[in-house]
Amino acid sequence: MLNKSALVYDDLMQKIDQEVYELGTYLPSENQLCQLYGISRETGRKALGLLAENGYIQKIRGKGSLVIEHRQYEFPVSGIVSYKELAQKMHVTTENLVYSFESPVALPVQAFASLGGEVKPVPVTAIKRVRIIDGEPDIIDKDYILTSVVPDIPKRAAADSLYAYFEGELGLDIAYATKEITMEPANSEDREQLGLDKGAYMAVVRSVTSLADATAFQYTESRHRADKFRFRDFARRTK
């Protein structure tokens, strides 16, 4: 059972997606939302604030909440969304080929190093996967998960969805991630796994994922074929 503002957010978001509220029109006013959902104004405003933040609406003082053009669901970088979740929303067929699985193994992972100290080897589960999208291998994912947080990862979880295992089965509360995108020449592993020529480029997304108690527990290096990579973002100007 979610809270009221989240329920209102979901409902409005769905109705925008289904064009019950069409692009270029206004949502019901805040007072109308109070009556429609039986909530207080601040609760409705919390839902509207989330919609604005995520690019569904633009609030205009004195007028209302205007439905604006919204980015379609895009590929695997925007926000924290698991592969499986994305594939479902995008209606593409994806396969997941685990070609390396080591557990436990001690590796010096920069992301898990304490501040200022040197990078010591820590026990992790190391997983390497190739993502096959519509029959074509496009992405290599290398995951390093702290053994101290997740002692054991069944191989079926790696082949299916790590996030579903962490959240659904272990009850971990995944809160946030920092990501960095760079462009780098393909290495021999890239070329081998994805069948690329020499001189090919890769979009590399490195990310550190943390739980609600702020412990960083997962480091991921996601290497995308440059010609297939696309990242979309919605940003608001802060003053």
Added chain:
Amino acid sequence: MLNKSALVYDDLMQKIDQEVYELGTYLPSENQLCQLYGISRETGRKALGLLAENGYIQKIRGKGSLVIEHRQYEFPVSGIVSYKELAQKMHVTTENLVYSFESPVALPVQAFASLGGEVKPVPVTAIKRVRIIDGEPDIIDKDYILTSVVPDIPKRAAADSLYAYFEGELGLDIAYATKEITMEPANSEDREQLGLDKGAYMAVVRSVTSLADATAFQYTESRHRADKFRFRDFARRTK
């Protein structure tokens, strides 16, 4: 004069940056903030919510607001930040070379086309600039600004900062932007302006910027040398 919650946000943010509140420690509790700033709890919570959203803190129920590692200021993609603003925060020397300026000119810009209709030529100001960072030309920016919104752009504004001109002098209220990052081979214009070899790759950021009344008025194509490009992002998991 900003509102109270924004003032509290700014103050806390600065104190985190200056390590008055250190990484790994907790901010004053919400009730303490009420007393410290003479505000109500909800006002303080609004400031804390913004800090959490922007990756400064992690709120932990029952414990407090933990200061977490925050991305340093990064390259010109995250959020809507003007070049000049970024250069100042990053302490790098930047130059701005305007090598093409056409106004007004009728161009068919996809971003300004009405929904579903064909792409008709519209009057815009077209500006092409090379960004020179620490003495090296790294980025080409191509801007197309709707003449119907901004009738006239002085050349000094293009050489200095378009944002400063739009916001400071014209009083435009810039609200949000959608961005798309792709990787593409360098074209002849890229190679010529930036002095690149054949086979070089570019990170291309295409963005559409809109005002507070939701009118899209600026389309920008920003082409970065691949080896200099870096994009950092902070994302929260939504449930």
Added chain:
DNA sequence: AATATAAACTTGTTTAGACAAGTTGTCAAT
């Protein structure tokens, strides 16, 4: 007809209070 005014809407900000729920330390009973 044109203009100014006022009323009725809209969103933006802030307050004070209540209750729920997670965390921590104290203190008493075992």
Added chain:
DNA sequence: ATTGACAACTTGTCTAAACAAGTTTATATT
């Protein structure tokens, strides 16, 4: 020494109310 209950903290959610400020419409005045 261990356990259990409780109190005192923390954040999370929600409400009702007030006032400010921008937009629109209707009305009265000129």
